[in-house]
Amino acid sequence: MPTFKPPTYEQVFNPEPGATDRSGLMRYYHFPVGYSVIITNGQVTAYPGTTTPTQAEIDAADVGSGYGGKAVFIGGHVYEITASEANLLTNAGYGAHIT
Numbered sequence: 001m002p003t004f005k006p007p008t009y010e011q012v013f014n015p016e017p018g019a020t021d022r023s024g025l026m027r028y029y030h031f032p033v034g035y036s037v038i039i040t041n042g043q044v045t046a047y048p049g050t051t052t053p054t055q056a057e058i059d060a061a062d063v064g065s066g067y068g069g070k071a072v073f074i075g076g077h078v079y080e081i082t083a084s085e086a087n088l089l090t091n092a093g094y095g096a097h098i099t
Helices: 055-060 083-097
Strands: 008-012 030-034 037-040
Touching: 037 055, 037 083
Parallel strands: none
Antiparallel strands: 008 030
16 A cells, blocks of 8 residues: 655744744754645645645545545655555655655
8 A cells, every 4th residue: 555745844943933033053953844735526735735724624625544534644644545545646746755
């Protein structure tokens, strides 16, 4: 069974909203943040995904092998997916994230 790990991007530590001073040691602190990918009515979230899926988007998602029995793949996790989900994700540009 194929697996899918949604894409990530590197977040730079920002001590408080609007802060621009990165002169301290924390300016070296970077961490990966995952994009979430949702399949709704056979349509996949545009690459690279969304960083903030809403509850309405999750509720509207197709039945699938992701989060909560839906075709919702929350960033930072690895999911076993079906062959049809793998085809949809590959066609939407996520092929490099499927093993």
